[in-house]
Amino acid sequence: MNASGLFAPVIPERIIVTEYTIGYIVGSISSTSINRRLAKALEKVAPEGVTLKEIPIKDLPFYSPDHDGNFPEVATTFKTAIEDADGMIIVTPEYSRSIPGVLKNALDWSARPYGEASFNDKPTAVVGTSQGGIATAAGQQHLRAVLLHYNALVLGQPEGYIQSTPGLFEEDGTVTDEGTAEFLRSIIEALVTLVARTAPAEVPAA
Ligand SMILES: Cc1cc2nc3c(=O)[nH]c(=O)nc-3n(C[C@H](O)[C@H](O)[C@H](O)COP(=O)(O)O)c2cc1C
Numbered sequence: 001m002n003a004s005g006l007f008a009p010v011i012p013e014r015i016i017v018t019e020y021t022i023g024y025i026v027g028s029i030s031s032t033s034i035n036r037r038l039a040k041a042l043e044k045v046a047p048e049g050v051t052l053k054e055i056p057i058k059d060l061p062f063y064s065p066d067h068d069g070n071f072p073e074v075a076t077t078f079k080t081a082i083e084d085a086d087g088m089i090i091v092t093p094e095y096s097r098s099i100p101g102v103l104k105n106a107l108d109w110s111a112r113p114y115g116e117a118s119f120n121d122k123p124t125a126v127v128g129t130s131q132g133g134i135a136t137a138a139g140q141q142h143l144r145a146v147l148l149h150y151n152a153l154v155l156g157q158p159e160g161y162i163q164s165t166p167g168l169f170e171e172d173g174t175v176t177d178e179g180t181a182e183f184l185r186s187i188i189e190a191l192v193t194l195v196a197r198t199a200p201a202e203v204p205a206a
Helices: 033-044 073-083 101-111 135-149 180-196
Strands: 020-026 050-052 085-093 123-129 160-163
Touching: 020 033, 020 073, 020 101, 020 180, 033 050, 033 085, 033 123, 033 135, 050 073, 050 180, 101 135, 123 135, 123 180, 135 160, 160 180
Parallel strands: 020 050, 020 085, 085 123, 123 160
Antiparallel strands: none
């Protein structure tokens, strides 16, 4: 059983046999974002061999199909960073039972030009925090639907519904509750397990 009360993933012992780079997107550009604190907390609790690296979205212009023939550099850099990562984590706030527009805009860039979705086949975990008990869960369900449309390999469990209470995450990402730190670590471990399981098999040269 995990903190979401449902299915705990089976994580083989010592699954981490190599170095993994996990990209993450924070779906908030607020200077006081609690989801950014959560992202920093994930960075802090990542197991040895796993490096978390932010892929920023704040400088992306609004997406329009007018860009399809000539993507701005900031957008190609964004797409390449997703494609180069072994796996992805999206840390999202809930806005009105969905995700913030800035995050949807970034995901629109990731999905275009048509046929070149950067999340295609990408192991991806979804997490988020909100002050209210259910808010982040509602937002994350929308996000999961979008990612599945891109054919991302969306991690089913654990579900990262974190209720933000005052002092739970310090500004530098320190998690003040060991149970929460352990739960966050288990999400990264489950994602890395998914990365390892879905890595293309190496075919020996003929
Ligand atoms: C446009 C908008 C809509 C929101 N809708 C909800 C909501 O429906 N339920 C809720 O609990 N919080 C809602 N919030 C509050 C956010 O979840 C809260 O501000 C949270 O701290 C945002 O995450 P951040 O601090 O990482 O930016 C909303 C905030 C905004 C700006």
